[in-house]
Structure formats: C-alpha cells, structure tokens
Amino acid sequence: MSDSNKLIRWGYLPDEILTHIFTFLPIKSIIICTSVSKTWKSLIQNPTFISTHLHHSHTKSQNLFLLLNISRNDREVYALHKEDDDPDFTEYTSFESPFHAPAPGFHEVVGTCNGLLCLSYDHANDIFLWNPCVRKFLQLPYPDVTVDTHGVSCTSFGFGFDPKTNDYKVVRILSIMGSPSDFVKSRPVVEVYSLSTGEWRMLSASASLPPVCAKISHRPPAFANGALHWIAVTNDKKRFVLVFDLGDEVFRQILLPELPSYTGKMMWTRVSVYGNSIAGFQRRVETGQINIWVMKEYGVASSWTKFSHQCPTLGMPSPCPVGFRRNGEVILLNIGLELVSWNPDSQNIKNLEINGYFDTFFGSYVESLALLDKATEGVVTY
Structure with missing residues (x-):
C-alpha cells in the first residue's frame, strides 16, 4: 500500500x-x-479532548514528575525530574523560561496545576500562566488593586483549578498597609482572576477572612481538594491554616496542633500537599530541628498526626523542608542551597546534587495540553 x-x-x-x-x-x-x-x-484543540487527555495523564503514574525552579547561568530554568522508582531523581526534561525578569531577580512560582505554571515577578502586577509543554503563555491583565489605587500592601498569591466550574483561578490577598505601625489593622482585599472570563474581580467574600487574621504567608500555598492552604498568623501571634475554597470562593480556617510549652520556638513554615490531604512543616532555626505533621483526615483538625520526631541528627545546620516526594521522603533545602532527600524512617539523607535558591519551588507536575485551545485572547506561542 x-x-x-x-x-x-x-x-x-x-x-x-x-x-x-x-x-x-x-x-x-x-x-x-x-x-x-x-x-x-x-x-x-477541542476543550473536551484536552480535558480527556489530562484525565488520562493523571491516571498514568509515569506521567507524574516533580517540578523544580532553579537557575543555570543566571537563567530561569524549570526542570522536571522522574519520580517513580527512581531514587536518583533523574532529570526528565527542562524548560528555559520565555520571561526575562529584571536583574538580579527571578520570577516566583505562585503554583502549578494540571500542567500550568502561574508565575509572578516580585509579587507585583506581572503575572503569567505558562504551559511549557505546548510553548504557550498568557500574561494576565493588571489587577484592579495596585499601589497607585490602594497604597503599599503585603500580597499573597494562590493558583488552582475549580472543578465545579472547570476553570483555573488566580487569587490575590492584599493586606493594605496604611503605615508600618498599622500592619495588624490592615484591610484585606481579595481579588480573583478567572481564566474563562479573562478578568479580575474583587470579592465581597473578602469580609469572610477570619477577623483574627493579621498576616498570611507569602510562600506558595498548597492546592488540595479544590482549595488553597496558607500558613497565617493571628493578632496574638498564633498560627493556623487559612483555606480558600476555589468553588465557593469563601475562606475558612483549620487549627494547627497545640505545641507543648517545652518545644520553644518551633515555627510553622509552610503547608504542603500530602496525598489527598495536607501536611505542616515546623523547624527551629537555631538548631535545625524539624517536625512534620500530617492531617490524616482532611479538614479534621483533631486528625493532625506527627509524621516525624524532631531530627537533630540530620547533619545540617538549618535545613528547610520544601515538600514531599511520592515515596514519602522529604525534600530539604540546605543552608548551602543544596537540595537533599531525607527518609524520616531510616534517617538516611541523599544529596540530589541539585542547587536551588532561597525560594526554590517544589511540587508535583503532570504534562498537559492546557492553553492549547486558546488560539487568541492574548495567548502567546513562542
């Protein structure tokens, strides 16, 4: 033939x-x-096929990789590493960023979901959605709330997928700072960008932020069960998990475990995805001790369980936990900005021979066709 x-x-x-x-x-x-x-x-390019392909990718474990934001020769590089049955964490592929941040900074990863990365520069107004697999990106319109309109603010970002509306959303929470002395009295403003509409809108639901909330972590939140999770601080310095449901667009809070008085200054540093639930990281800066707590039953504060004991034997002066591997090991950022994999059961540490930086992002990733159906509407092919 x-x-x-x-x-x-x-x-x-x-x-x-x-x-x-x-x-x-x-x-x-x-x-x-x-x-x-x-x-x-x-x-x-049919949206139904793109959704079907994504579902198929999620069911194939070999398509799940871990994403690292690193730098090589002063360039932003995003590397995907093999995870399943690969103790060496071999690099699968890498993508050089199509964006050029003003020196000496880098873009920050707001989050990653279904193959899309959400990036911002210095928590400012330049925000992008990027799918490196299909070489397409979208620069979001400038938010309505800026320094010019509301003054200086402390900003926290989040990015995720709303399964109820089949839509991707970017969340900005701004604590408006009239003056440094008024920080704890700042007025929170919440904006949500919807990919389906291509617009920002200010939420009246911002009033549902817990009234005791004084500060929200600037670190990327954990996206789990259709919601974003940040470490937040109350007016009286107590930490809790601030949750924003992308479907209902309302806030709620999850209490963190009460610590015995003898633990001293064990600080909650971030929330991470753990299976279908979340985990919380604590560390003591002075000694490098680490505690990890896992929420066994998502949303039930009484189900917090200590995943590991304090670990003063890691041999690192001030390790910073950044996330979990699928095999249960923890990725730590050493004081020398080296990434290591730590097995809490055996206490073994493996140097991954990967250099990170202070805000290295670590999270799961799945290759997808997201943005491929967006031929116009500001989507750029490079």
Whole structure:
C-alpha cells in the first residue's frame, strides 16, 4: 500500500477513533499532529479532548514528575525530574523560561496545576500562566488593586483549578498597609482572576477572612481538594491554616496542633500537599530541628498526626523542608542551597546534587495540553 493510500485511510477514520489514538500519544507527537490537517487540529484543540487527555495523564503514574525552579547561568530554568522508582531523581526534561525578569531577580512560582505554571515577578502586577509543554503563555491583565489605587500592601498569591466550574483561578490577598505601625489593622482585599472570563474581580467574600487574621504567608500555598492552604498568623501571634475554597470562593480556617510549652520556638513554615490531604512543616532555626505533621483526615483538625520526631541528627545546620516526594521522603533545602532527600524512617539523607535558591519551588507536575485551545485572547506561542 502506498503512503498516499495510508494517509487517505487515516483521513477516513471516525473522529472517535482518532481522538482515542491521540489520547495515548506523547505531548510532542500530539503537537505535531495539529499540523497534519485542519480536522486533526480541530479535534486536538477541542476543550473536551484536552480535558480527556489530562484525565488520562493523571491516571498514568509515569506521567507524574516533580517540578523544580532553579537557575543555570543566571537563567530561569524549570526542570522536571522522574519520580517513580527512581531514587536518583533523574532529570526528565527542562524548560528555559520565555520571561526575562529584571536583574538580579527571578520570577516566583505562585503554583502549578494540571500542567500550568502561574508565575509572578516580585509579587507585583506581572503575572503569567505558562504551559511549557505546548510553548504557550498568557500574561494576565493588571489587577484592579495596585499601589497607585490602594497604597503599599503585603500580597499573597494562590493558583488552582475549580472543578465545579472547570476553570483555573488566580487569587490575590492584599493586606493594605496604611503605615508600618498599622500592619495588624490592615484591610484585606481579595481579588480573583478567572481564566474563562479573562478578568479580575474583587470579592465581597473578602469580609469572610477570619477577623483574627493579621498576616498570611507569602510562600506558595498548597492546592488540595479544590482549595488553597496558607500558613497565617493571628493578632496574638498564633498560627493556623487559612483555606480558600476555589468553588465557593469563601475562606475558612483549620487549627494547627497545640505545641507543648517545652518545644520553644518551633515555627510553622509552610503547608504542603500530602496525598489527598495536607501536611505542616515546623523547624527551629537555631538548631535545625524539624517536625512534620500530617492531617490524616482532611479538614479534621483533631486528625493532625506527627509524621516525624524532631531530627537533630540530620547533619545540617538549618535545613528547610520544601515538600514531599511520592515515596514519602522529604525534600530539604540546605543552608548551602543544596537540595537533599531525607527518609524520616531510616534517617538516611541523599544529596540530589541539585542547587536551588532561597525560594526554590517544589511540587508535583503532570504534562498537559492546557492553553492549547486558546488560539487568541492574548495567548502567546513562542
């Protein structure tokens, strides 16, 4: 059979069979297929197919990698590392950022979800959604709340997917600072960007922020069960988990475990995704001791369970936990900005031979076709 006859037969395959075949192809092959014909391109860029492909990717464990934000030769590089059955954490691929932050800074990772990265520069107004797999990005419109409109503010970001509306959302929580002395009395303002509408809107639900909330961590929140989770601080210096449900767009709080008085200054540093729930990290800066607490039953404060005991034997002066591997090991950022993998059961430490930086981002990642159906509306192909 000639090659031309083969192409004709492919052209007569029913759409259902073609989309089924496309679902099992690697991302790069799918992108190539969009150039074969208008019919194939239309099938692949259909939002239903993109959603089906994402669901298939989530069910294939070999498609799950871990994302690291690092720098090489003063360039922003985002590397995906193999996770399953790979103790060496081998690099799978890497992407050089298409954005150029003013020296000497780097873009901060607000979060990652379904193959999309949300980036900002210095918590400012330059915010991007980027899918490196399909080489597309979208610069979000400037928010309505800025320094010019409301004055200086302390900003916390979040990014995730709302399964109720099938929409991606970016959240900005701003504590407006009339003056440094008024910080604890600052007025919180909440804005939400919706990818489906392409617009920011200010929430009246910002009033539902817990009235005791004085400060919210600037670190990227943990996205789990359709909600964002930050470490927050009350007026009387107590820490709790601030939760924002992306579907209902309301806040709630989860209490953290009460610590015995003898623990001293064990500080809650961040929340991390742990399976289908969350975990909280504590560390003592002076000694490098670490506590990890896991919420066994999501949303039930009484289910907090200590995942590990204090660990003064790690051999590092001030390790900072940044997240979990799928095998249960913890990734730590050493004082020399080296990333290491620590097994809490065996106490073994493995140097991953990867250099990070102070705000190195670490999280799960799945390759996807998100943004591929956005041919216009400000989406840039590079």
